[in-house]
Amino acid sequence: MPCYRCGARQTDPVRGASPWQRGVRHETQVLICPDCQRLHDLDLDSCSTCGSSALICRLGEVECRSCGAVRQARSDALTAPAGTPPPGLSAEVEAALNRVLGRA
């Protein structure tokens, strides 16, 4: 996964932990390269509990790696959950019922 901001490709660290930072932006897991980490306009999502931007996003949840707080990812960033009828279906069902019941 390249840096979300500049598109740089991650290279294997010579030793130790990768200097690349993981974060969450608009409910999406992103990677930030060491150069872009120095900027202050990264526009990352931050923890509502402690303000940290060290978040990980998985399975529709966003977890803070600093304080451990977990919140649901915003639903408007996700596809509709299974089982939710598409818009307009209830109107069709109602129209069909009205036909069956002779109320059309």
Ligand SMILES: [Zn+2]
């Ligand atoms: Zn970058």
Ligand SMILES: [Zn+2]
């Ligand atoms: Zn936190």
